[in-house]
Amino acid sequence: MQAQHSQTTPAEFEFRGSASEYFGIWIVNLLLSLLTFGIYSAWAKVRTKKYFYQNTYVAGRSFDYHATGVQILIGRLIVIAGIVAYTILAAIPLVNLVMLLGLIFLIPYLLVRSLRFQARVSSWSNVRFDFEGTWGSAAANYFLYPIIAALTLYTTWPFVTRSIQRFHVNGHSFGTTPMSFDSPIAPFYKAFFCSALWVIAGIVALLAIVGVNASTLGAFRTLENDPGDIAALLTVLSIYGFLILVMVPAVIIYHAMVRNTVYNYTILGDGHRFHSDVSALRLLWISISNAVVIVLTLGLMLPWAHVRRARYLANHTIFIPAGPLDDFVGTVSANVSAIGDAYGDIEGFDIGIAV
Amino acid sequence: MDRLEDDIGAPVHGRAYPPLSSREIPARLAVGTNTVWLIDDQGQITTRCAPEELSVESRVGATERRVNFPDGTLFLTDKHAALEHLLADTRGSRLHHAEKFHPRLIVITLACLVGAWGVWKYGLALLVALAVWMTPPPLVATIDAGVMQALDQVLTEPSALNDAEKAEVQDSFDRVLAAMGPASDDHDYTLEFRDLPGMGPNAFALPNGTIVVTDDLVRRVSTDALAGVIGHEIGHVAEQHGLTQIYRSLGAFILIGMMAGDTGPVLEQVLLEGNLILSLSYSRQHELAADRFGVDLAKKAGFDPDGLSDFFELLEREFGDQGTDWLSTHPRFEDRLENLKSVTQGH
Numbered sequence: 001m002q003a004q005h006s007q008t009t010p011a012e013f014e015f016r017g018s019a020s021e022y023f024g025i026w027i028v029n030l031l032l033s034l035l036t037f038g039i040y041s042a043w044a045k046v047r048t049k050k051y052f053y054q055n056t057y058v059a060g061r062s063f064d065y066h067a068t069g070v071q072i073l074i075g076r077l078i079v080i081a082g083i084v085a086y087t088i089l090a091a092i093p094l095v096n097l098v099m100l101l102g103l104i105f106l107i108p109y110l111l112v113r114s115l116r117f118q119a120r121v122s123s124w125s126n127v128r129f130d131f132e133g134t135w136g137s138a139a140a141n142y143f144l145y146p147i148i149a150a151l152t153l154y155t156t157w158p159f160v161t162r163s164i165q166r167f168h169v170n171g172h173s174f175g176t177t178p179m180s181f182d183s184p185i186a187p188f189y190k191a192f193f194c195s196a197l198w199v200i201a202g203i204v205a206l207l208a209i210v211g212v213n214a215s216t217l218g219a220f221r222t223l224e225n226d227p228g229d230i231a232a233l234l235t236v237l238s239i240y241g242f243l244i245l246v247m248v249p250a251v252i253i254y255h256a257m258v259r260n261t262v263y264n265y266t267i268l269g270d271g272h273r274f275h276s277d278v279s280a281l282r283l284l285w286i287s288i289s290n291a292v293v294i295v296l297t298l299g300l301m302l303p304w305a306h307v308r309r310a311r312y313l314a315n316h317t318i319f320i321p322a323g324p325l326d327d328f329v330g331t332v333s334a335n336v337s338a339i340g341d342a343y344g345d346i347e348g349f350d351i352g353i354a355v
Numbered sequence: 356m357d358r359l360e361d362d363i364g365a366p367v368h369g370r371a372y373p374p375l376s377s378r379e380i381p382a383r384l385a386v387g388t389n390t391v392w393l394i395d396d397q398g399q400i401t402t403r404c405a406p407e408e409l410s411v412e413s414r415v416g417a418t419e420r421r422v423n424f425p426d427g428t429l430f431l432t433d434k435h436a437a438l439e440h441l442l443a444d445t446r447g448s449r450l451h452h453a454e455k456f457h458p459r460l461i462v463i464t465l466a467c468l469v470g471a472w473g474v475w476k477y478g479l480a481l482l483v484a485l486a487v488w489m490t491p492p493p494l495v496a497t498i499d500a501g502v503m504q505a506l507d508q509v510l511t512e513p514s515a516l517n518d519a520e521k522a523e524v525q526d527s528f529d530r531v532l533a534a535m536g537p538a539s540d541d542h543d544y545t546l547e548f549r550d551l552p553g554m555g556p557n558a559f560a561l562p563n564g565t566i567v568v569t570d571d572l573v574r575r576v577s578t579d580a581l582a583g584v585i586g587h588e589i590g591h592v593a594e595q596h597g598l599t600q601i602y603r604s605l606g607a608f609i610l611i612g613m614m615a616g617d618t619g620p621v622l623e624q625v626l627l628e629g630n631l632i633l634s635l636s637y638s639r640q641h642e643l644a645a646d647r648f649g650v651d652l653a654k655k656a657g658f659d660p661d662g663l664s665d666f667f668e669l670l671e672r673e674f675g676d677q678g679t680d681w682l683s684t685h686p687r688f689e690d691r692l693e694n695l696k697s698v699t700q701g702h
Contacts, residue, residue, distance in 0.1 A: 021416045024454035027463050034470035037478065038610055047415060054418035061379065062419070080609060084486070087601055088494060091562075092501030125379065126372035126429045175375070248621055291621035300464065328377035 010275070011059035011321060015314035017051060019304040025051055026303040042076060043069030045345070052310060058124065058319045066128070067121040067338065075338030076345065108138035113340030119172055120333055127330040133171030141167045158188035161254075165262050174268060175330040183265035191257030194280065195250040202246030249284050256280040263317060271322035278316045286312055366394070367441055369419070369432025371401065384422065384430060386441050393430055402428045406442070413447020416454075479610065483602040487595050492563075495598070496543065499563040503547070514548035514570055521548055524573055527582045527658075528566075531589065534656035542592050546585075548573070555674070556666075560588035562597035576666050582653040583663030590648030596641040604634040638684040643694045650698050660699045667691050 029044035046069050053063040090096045112135050119131035145160045162185060169181035256278050263276035290305035371382035371393055382401060385392045391409055393401045402424050412421040419431040420438055432438055439445065453459070514521070528546045532539045542564035549567050551557060556572040566588045572581065591597065607630055646663065654660040671688040686694075 016418075017416065020456040021454075024456050024460055025416060027460060027467055028450065028454045030467050031463050031470065034467065034474055037474075037482065050415045051418070054415060061377075064421070083609070084602075084605065087605055088490065088498070088598075091498045091601075093505035095501065125377040127375070127377045175377070287621055291625075294622060295625075298468065326376075326378040330375035330377075332375065 011319045013314040013317040013319065014057045015052075015055055015307070015311045016057060017055035017307055017310070019307040022051060022307050023303040039073065042073035045069075045072055052306075053122065056310070056314060059321070059325055061125040061325070063122065063124045065121060066123065067117070067341075071335075071338045072342065075340075075342030078339050079342040104143065105139075108142060109135050110340040110343045111138050111142065113336060114344045115168070115171065115340075117336045117338055117341045120336055123330075124174070125325065125328065127175040127328045128333070130173045130175075130331065130333055131171050132173070133167055137167050137171075158185060158192045161191075161258055162188050165258065169262065169266050175328050177269040177328055179266060179268050181262060181266045183261055187261040188258065191254050191261070194257060195254040198250045198253055199246055202242070202250075206242050206246070249288070252284050252287050253280040256283045269322075269328075273320040273322070275318040275320060276316060278313065283312070367432050367434045367437045369430055369434065371395070371428060371430045373401070374427030382430060384432070384438070384441065391424075391442075393424065393428060402426055409442070411438075411442060411444050411446070414451040474610070479603065479606050482606055483599055486602045486606070487598045490598060495563040499543075499561040499565045502561055503565060503567075506549075510551065511567075512550040512552060514550050516548055516570055516573055520573055523578070524548070524568065524581060527578060528585050530656045531582050531585050531652055531658075534652050535589070535593070538593065544589065544592065556670070558584050558588050560591045560597075562592065562595065564592045566592070576669065577662060579653070579659035579662030580666040580669075581662070582656060582658035583649050583660075584666060586649030586652035586656075587645045587663065588649070589652060590645035591641070594641075594644060594648065596645065600634065600637060600641065603637055604630065607633070635684055639686045642685050643691065646691055646695055647698050650695055654699075664692055664695050664699070667695075 025047060029040070029047060032040040033044050046065065046067055049065040049067070053065040056063050086099060089099060112131075112133055115133060116131045119129040122129045141160070141164045145163055149156045149160045162183065166181055169179050172179045257280050260276045260278055263274040266274050268274075286309055290309065293301045294305055366383040366385045368381070368383045371380050372378060373380075380401070381396045383394050385394055386406065389405060390403055391406050392403045395401050404425050408425045410423040410425075412423070414420055414435065417433075419433045420435060422430040422432070422438075424430070439448065453463070516524075525546055532544055544564040544566065547565060547567045548570070550570040554569060554571070556569060556575050558566065558568045558572055560566045566585065568581070568584070572584065576584070611626060611630070650660050650663050653662060667688045
C-alpha cells in the first residue's frame with residue numbers, strides 16, 4: 001500500500017471551508033426558508049451539514065452527511081404536530097399530568113433515536129457511523145443520575161458527566177469498529193473546579209462592583225414597595241444580567257475541558273487514539289466575541305462565527321492512527337426516521353455531546 | 356483499453372472507495388454512450404453502470420463532488436467543470452451559482468432582512484390565524500370543560516350569591532351578548548358563578564366561551580362596571596386571545612429553532628429570554644384590545660361606557676399598581692385607563 005508511510009504519524013483534523021463561501025450558502029438557505037414559511041429549512045439544514053462535514057478532513061479524507069431534506073421535513077412535521085397537540089391538550093389539567101409522565105419515557109427514547117439517526121447519516125472515508133446505546137441507559141444518565149447528584153448538592157456532578165460521555169462514546173461505532181471511552185475521574189473534577197472557580201470569582205466581582213449588603217438587598221425591597229423606582233430596577237436587572245455572564249461562561253469552560261478529556265481517552269478499535277488541546281479561555285473568548293459580532297451585524301456574521309468556531313476546534317484536534325486507515329469496514333444498517341433528530345432541532349435538547 | 360473505444364471526452368480524475376470500505380484508491384471516471392466506467396490507476400475497470408443509474412450529488416461550495424455507483428462504490432472529484440461536461444449534469448448548479456460570493460448576495464441579503472421582518476410582523480400572525488382556524492372546536496370545548504373541572508376541585512367554591520343577584524348578572528350578560536349581533540353564535544358563551552376566596556373582584560374567560568365571575572366582583576361593582584368586565588372577557592373569547600397566545604409563542608419558538616439553527620451558547624440564552632418577554636408584551640396588547648372591545652360592547656348594549664374605568668380605579672385604589680410593566684402579563688391600570696379614554700371620548 002502506497003500510503004503505508006503516513007499511517008502511524010498523527011493526522012490533524014482540518015476545516016477547509018471559508019466564511020465567505022458559507023455566507024453565500026447560508027443567506028440563500030435563509031431566503032428560500034423565508035419564502036417557503038420554513039419548509040425549505042429542512043433542505044437548508046442538510047446543505048449546511050454537508051458543507052461542514054465535507055469540509056472537515058482527517059488525514060486528507062473528509063466526513064460526509066447523508067440525510068435528505070425529505071427525511072428531515074417528515075420528521076419535523078410529525079414533531080410539530082406532536083408539540084401542537086401537546087400544548088393544546090396541556091391546557092386540560094389532568095391530561096397534562098398524564099402527558100408529563102408519558103414525556104419522561106418519550107424523551108430518552110427520542111434522544112436515542114436522535115443519536116442513532118445522526119450517527120447513521122454521518123460517514124468518514126465512505127464508512128458510516130452507528131449508535132447502539134439503549135433507552136434505559138439514556139433514562140438513567142439524563143434523569144436518574146442528575147437527581148442523585150442533586151442530593152449531593154451537585155458535588156458528584158463530574159461522575160454524571162463521565163457517565164454521560166461513556167454512554168455517548170461507547171454507544172458509537174465506526175462501521176464495524178467499536179469506540180470506547182473510559183477515564184479516571186480526576187480530569188472531570190478539574191473541569192468542575194475550574195468552572196466553579198469562575199462562578200466564585202464572578203460572584204466576588206459582583207459583590208465588589210455592586211456593593212452587596214444593605215444597598216442590593218435594599219434595592220429588592222425598594223422595588224417591592226415602589227415598582228416605579230428606576231434605580232432599584234436597574235440594580236436588580238444588572239444582577240440578573242451578571243448572573244448570565246457568570247453562568248454561561250462557566251458552562252462553556254466546563255464543556256471545553258470535558259471535550260479534551262473525552263478525546264484524549266477515547267480509543268477507536270484496536271488503538272487508534274485522538275488528542276484534543278482546546279483552551280477553555282480561548283473558546284470562551286470565541287463564544288462571547290461571536291455573540292457580540294452577530295448581534296452588532298443583525299445576524300449577518302453568523303456564518304463567519306460558525307466557520308471560526310469550526311476551524312478552531314478542528315485545529316486543536318488530532319487523530320493518532322494505530323494502523324492502516326484503509327481497513328475500516330462499514331455495515332449496511334436500516335434507515336432510522338428523523339423524528340428524534342427533528343425533536344432535537346426544535347426543542348433543542350442539550351445532549352452535552354463533546355464534539 | 357479496447358472496451359473503451361466509445362469513450363467520449365477526457366476522463367475525470369479523483370479518488371474512489373469500494374462499497375462499505377474505507378480503502379482509498381486513485382481512480383478516473385470515463386463515459387461512453389451507454390456505460391460509465393470507474394478505472395483505477397492500473398487501468399483496471401473497478402465498476403461500471405448505465406449513465407442513468409449513476410447518482411451525482413449536487414455541489415456544495417468548493418467541496419469534492421460525490422458520485423455514487425449503484426453497487427455502493429463512491430467516487431470523489433474536485434474536477435467540477437470536467438465532470439459537469441462529461442456527464443452533462445447541471446443539477447443544483449443554479450443553486451450553487453446563486454450562492455457564490457458576488458455583489459448579487461447584497462440583494463439576497465436585503466431580501467432576507469425584509470423577509471425576516473415580514474415573517475415576524477405578518478407571516479407569524481398569518482400562520483397563527485391559520486392554526487387557530489384549524490383547531491377543532493370540540494377540542495376547545497374539552498379545554499373549557501377540563502379547566503373548569505380542575506378549578507372546581509382545587510381552587511373555587513360554589514357561588515354564595517342568591518338567585519336574584521345571579522339573575523341580574525345573567526340579564527346584563529345576555530344584553531351585552533345580544534349587542535354583538537350574529538357574532539355571538541361563533542362561540543359557546545356561557546356565564547358561570549364561582550366564589551374564589553382571596554382573589555378579590557375578578558373574572559376570567561376560557562377559549563370556548565366559558566366566562567367566570569367571582570362573587571366578590573358581583574357584590575362590589577356597579578352594574579355598568581360589571582357589563583364592562585363581561586364585555587372585556589367576551590372580547591378575549593371573540594378575538595381568540597387564548598389560542599392566539601399559545602400558538603404565537605409556539606410559532607416563534609419553532610420558527611427560530613428551524614431557521615436560525617445553532618446560534619451558539621451565549622445567544623441561545625438571550626433568544627430564550629427575549630421570546631418570553633415578547634410573549635408577555637402580546638399578552639398586554641391583548642388586555643388593552645379586550646378593554647376596548649368590552650367598553651364598546653357595553654356601550655352598544657346601553658350601559659355606561661365609563662363602568663370599566665370605574666372598576667380599574669377601584670382596583671388601583673385597593674391593590675396599587677402591579678409594577679414594572681414589561682415583565683407583567685397585564686398592563687398598568689394607568690395605561691388601561693388611558694387606553695379606555697380614547698374609546699369612551701373618541702366616539
